[in-house]
Amino acid sequence: MNIGSQMLHALIILFAAIFTDNILLARFLGMCSFLSVSRQVKTAVGLGLAVVMVMTFTIALDWLAYRYILQPYAIEYFRFILFIIIIAAFVQFIEMVIERYSPILHQNLGIFLPLITVNCAILGASLFMVIRQYNLIEAISFGFGSGAGWMMAIVAMAGIRERLNNAKIPRGLQGPGITLIIAGIMALAFIGFTGVLSGR
Amino acid sequence: MNFFFIPIAIISGVSALLAAALIFAERVISNYGEVIVNINDSEKEFTVRGGASLLETLTDQKIFIPSACGGRGTCGYCKVKVKDGAGPLLPTEEPYMNAEERAAGIRLSCQVKLRNNLKIEIPAELLSIRQYVCTCETIVDYTYDIKQFRLMIPEGQEMKYTPGQYVQVLAPQYEKSTEEVYRAYSISSDPADKKAIELIVRRVPDGICTTYLFDYLKEGQSLNINGPYGHFYLRETNVPIIFIAGGSGIAPIKCILHHMRNRRNPRKAIFFFGVRTTRDLFLVEEMKRFESGLPDFKFIPVLSQPEPTVNWRGTTGWVTTAAEEYLKNQTDAGTYEGYLCGSPGMIESSIKVLTGFGIPDDKIYYDKFS
Numbered sequence: 131m132n133i134g135s136q137m138l139h140a141l142i143i144l145f146a147a148i149f150t151d152n153i154l155l156a157r158f159l160g161m162c163s164f165l166s167v168s169r170q171v172k173t174a175v176g177l178g179l180a181v182v183m184v185m186t187f188t189i190a191l192d193w194l195a196y197r198y199i200l201q202p203y204a205i206e207y208f209r210f211i212l213f214i215i216i217i218a219a220f221v222q223f224i225e226m227v228i229e230r231y232s233p234i235l236h237q238n239l240g241i242f243l244p245l246i247t248v249n250c251a252i253l254g255a256s257l258f259m260v261i262r263q264y265n266l267i268e269a270i271s272f273g274f275g276s277g278a279g280w281m282m283a284i285v286a287m288a289g290i291r292e293r294l295n296n297a298k299i300p301r302g303l304q305g306p307g308i309t310l311i312i313a314g315i316m317a318l319a320f321i322g323f324t325g326v327l328s329g330r
Numbered sequence: 331m332n333f334f335f336i337p338i339a340i341i342s343g344v345s346a347l348l349a350a351a352l353i354f355a356e357r358v359i360s361n362y363g364e365v366i367v368n369i370n371d372s373e374k375e376f377t378v379r380g381g382a383s384l385l386e387t388l389t390d391q392k393i394f395i396p397s398a399c400g401g402r403g404t405c406g407y408c409k410v411k412v413k414d415g416a417g418p419l420l421p422t423e424e425p426y427m428n429a430e431e432r433a434a435g436i437r438l439s440c441q442v443k444l445r446n447n448l449k450i451e452i453p454a455e456l457l458s459i460r461q462y463v464c465t466c467e468t469i470v471d472y473t474y475d476i477k478q479f480r481l482m483i484p485e486g487q488e489m490k491y492t493p494g495q496y497v498q499v500l501a502p503q504y505e506k507s508t509e510e511v512y513r514a515y516s517i518s519s520d521p522a523d524k525k526a527i528e529l530i531v532r533r534v535p536d537g538i539c540t541t542y543l544f545d546y547l548k549e550g551q552s553l554n555i556n557g558p559y560g561h562f563y564l565r566e567t568n569v570p571i572i573f574i575a576g577g578s579g580i581a582p583i584k585c586i587l588h589h590m591r592n593r594r595n596p597r598k599a600i601f602f603f604g605v606r607t608t609r610d611l612f613l614v615e616e617m618k619r620f621e622s623g624l625p626d627f628k629f630i631p632v633l634s635q636p637e638p639t640v641n642w643r644g645t646t647g648w649v650t651t652a653a654e655e656y657l658k659n660q661t662d663a664g665t666y667e668g669y670l671c672g673s674p675g676m677i678e679s680s681i682k683v684l685t686g687f688g689i690p691d692d693k694i695y696y697d698k699f700s
Contacts, residue, residue, distance in 0.1 A: 169425070170421075172421065173421045176421060195344070199340060199344065203336055203337065203340060205336070205337040205340065205341075208337055208340075208341055211341060212341060212344060215344065215345050215348060216344075216348070219348040219349075219351070219352055222352055223351070223352060223355055226355055226356060226359045226360050227355075227359060229360070229443070230359045230360060237417070237418060237420055237421075
């Protein structure tokens with residue numbers, strides 16, 4: 131493959147990860163923070179940015195660890211443990227750095243980092259990368275795309291929920307009930323992208 | 331063998347490496363040096379290593395801020411006023427603050443990190459909450475289901491409480507309970523007695539804490555308590571007082587009466603004490619002594635169901651009805667302050683009676699036993 135078609139392929143993966151194969155709405159990963167932190171657009175944006183950043187970096191680190199540690203020793207089955215350890219350590223480290231050197235960034239983004247250490251979308255993205263046998267460039271664009279897709283979904287959800295504050299919702303559906311229904315409708319809408327792009 | 335050990339060695343090696351890197355990073359990056367925390371305009375001040383949350387730091391300093399979620403920012407109880415040094419309000423705190431609190435600089439202490447010197451304000455009552463490992467000195471039977479427990483405060487410690495406040499008693503794990511539970515009991519003893527506090531406890535059938543106190547706690551054994559808590563105490567005014575209590579609800583009122591006698595408080599006061607039968611009646615002699623020791627105090631025991639066999643010459647009926655009858659004959663009924671302590675039902679109906687005579691809600695103080 132020449133560089134041009136390689137870049138095009140990475141771009142396709144990026145957009146596929148955002149729209150057609152949205153990690154949240156098509157794969158239902160990262161649901162818990164999606165449901166609990168989607169009350170305000172402002173916080174959703176902060177959390178979304180944190181996810182984009184963490185996903186992009188950890189997927190690269192995980193790719194390197196997979197390629198240069200797990201594969202040479204043929205212990206790929208340890209990827210679950212290793213990926214989780216790397217994600218946790220990376221999040222801790224990034225939080226420390228941000229907190230120390232950029233209070234503004236920490237205030238807007240850093241405080242969400244502990245919340246997403248255990249976000250299954252992050253681990254999920256790394257595992258998809260293995261299954262789909264991406265190279266490093268593809269993996270990074272997949273990580274960034276998945277993060278961006280997740281962010282788009284949660285910001286959209288937060289926007290809807292902010293408007294729901296003024297809506298009359300039946301008592302039994304208030305809170306998680308209506309949120310899950312909305313998530314379902316959003317997922318249905320995203321099915322409309324099916325077949326447009328395929329990153330696989 | 332290699333099949334077995336190499337993967338383990340690799341995974342452990344990577345984990346150890348990452349852990350070492352994190353520890354190193356924490357030393358270098360998260361070193362905030364020493365910070366000074368100043369509480370209530372220098373009433374208390376201490377120096378600690380920065381980096382931890384304010385809530386953790388205060389707990390280390392034995393200042394107990396209420397918190398139910400353990401510092402994850404989900405309960406919103408650990409509010410503290412920070413006057414200086416906390417930085418802007420975080421998005422994790424915003425949902426728990428109303429506009430007033432924002433303006434006043436209220437913060438969730440579990441979300442505030444110690445990065446530089448901090449000036450904070452904590453209500454004096456929280457500052458004085460401590461844990462005490464008391465020794466149960468004596469247990470006195472008042473009635474068949476009410477006992478008084480005298481707890482010695484450990485040597486060198488002092489509990490500064492306002493008469494009427496309560497403490498929390500920790501019932502440890504024992505045969506009938508697999509978990510530790512805290513239950514609140516009002517202090518009933520003379521506040522002049524600094525060595526000990528007394529609690530009056532009514533047995534609750536199958537109650538975890540009362541069963542422990544009644545059946546398992548022996549004189550000489552130790553008991554963990556913390557406190558004091560509560561806003562039920564005598565307000566410093568000179569209007570007449572009406573006390574209404576049922577059963578063990580007499581406890582905080584007894585404490586207040588001691589305090590009034592110590593201070594030679596001349597306020598007019600009347601105390602309606604409701605129980606069911608003569609078997610349930612206790613502390614009558616003590617109350618008689620308050621009647622002679624205080625300038626203007628009357629004690630009226632009221633039995634709801636006196637035994638037909640006993641010749642009861644006192645008041646009969648509901649304690650609230652007795653109070654109502656009394657207030658009817660007072661021309662200044664609306665000026666009274668009400669102090670109520672007892673079951674929720676008794677308190678509800680007492681409030682109805684008192685407000686019916688024009689006593690405003692904010693002049694009625696109560697402790698609900700539930």
